[in-house]
Amino acid sequence: MTQKLELLPAVDVRDGQAVRLVHGESGSETSYGDPLQAALAWQSAGAEWLHLVDLDAAFGTGDNRDRIAEVVRTMDLKVELSGGIRDDASLKAALATGCTRVNLGTAALESPEWVAKIIAEHGERIAVGLDVRGTTLRGRGWTRDGGDLYETLERLNAEGCARYVVTDINKDGTLQGPNLELLKNVCSATDRPVVASGGVSSLADLRAIATLVPQGVEGAIVGKALYAKAFTLEEALEAVAG
Numbered sequence: 001m002t003q004k005l006e007l008l009p010a011v012d013v014r015d016g017q018a019v020r021l022v023h024g025e026s027g028s029e030t031s032y033g034d035p036l037q038a039a040l041a042w043q044s045a046g047a048e049w050l051h052l053v054d055l056d057a058a059f060g061t062g063d064n065r066d067r068i069a070e071v072v073r074t075m076d077l078k079v080e081l082s083g084g085i086r087d088d089a090s091l092k093a094a095l096a097t098g099c100t101r102v103n104l105g106t107a108a109l110e111s112p113e114w115v116a117k118i119i120a121e122h123g124e125r126i127a128v129g130l131d132v133r134g135t136t137l138r139g140r141g142w143t144r145d146g147g148d149l150y151e152t153l154e155r156l157n158a159e160g161c162a163r164y165v166v167t168d169i170n171k172d173g174t175l176q177g178p179n180l181e182l183l184k185n186v187c188s189a190t191d192r193p194v195v196a197s198g199g200v201s202s203l204a205d206l207r208a209i210a211t212l213v214p215q216g217v218e219g220a221i222v223g224k225a226l227y228a229k230a231f232t233l234e235e236a237l238e239a240v241a242g
């Protein structure tokens with residue numbers, strides 16, 4: 001039987017608030033209130049996963065570590081945690097929240113030896129976020145180029161990276177539909193599961209991503225569409241139930 005597509009509602013935290021950005025640009029925030037309330041709402045609606053991002057840590061404008069740890073502690077679901085996990089101290093703090101896995105962005109581009117080491121140590125608890133514009137990776141809050149997507153993917157595959165979270169920055173927060181070509185291309189370049197991120201606007205978009213499950217797409221992150229009430233999480237879960 002074909003796996004069903006996992007859905008990961010997103011809670012991105014900036015300055016203590018749940019926000020959504022457009023193209024990941026600092027200053028483009030729309031605020032949606034208390035992150036704990038947002039996470040609890042997704043849990044009540046049936047979410048099995050939460051994609052939780054410390055945006056201040058990703059941008060280097062501080063952190064929301066205590067708030068994030070409170071969200072993970074309170075939730076009774078699996079959490080993929082990201083933003084600012086770049087060294088032993090931030091990794092230790094992130095893993096200690098009890099999250100299911102962490103998602104590394106900048107570190108995978110700037111600290112390849114450290115990332116290879118922690119992949120070997122922590123296996124499934126480490127995913128790498130491939131945040132791309134075209135085929136160029138972006139780090140440091142998506143403000144700096146970080147090399148070629150497919151070269152980096154080849155290196156991470158060889159190091160045993162368990163999973164990739166692929167974000168098309170040009171689509172993120174825009175409700176313009178996912179980049180299915182990018183997802184197919186990444187799936188062709190790896191045998192590891194891929195989580196799709198960026199652009200979901202409708203139930204049809206989720207069904208389109210779900211057609212890529214046999215090629216290796218395991219999940220989809222849904223952000224703006226849920227907050228903008230384009231559909232409910234219950235409807236989304238039903239749409240991908242198979």
Ligand SMILES: O=C(O)c1ccccc1N[C@@H]1O[C@H](COP(=O)(O)O)[C@@H](O)[C@H]1O
Nearest residue numbers: 024058082083084104105106129141142
């Ligand atoms: O999710 C966003 O909108 C976002 C925008 C700008 C920068 C990062 C963003 N999110 C996620 O943060 C991590 C990267 O953090 P770091 O580079 O490891 O500190 C990654 O999961 C991004 O997708």
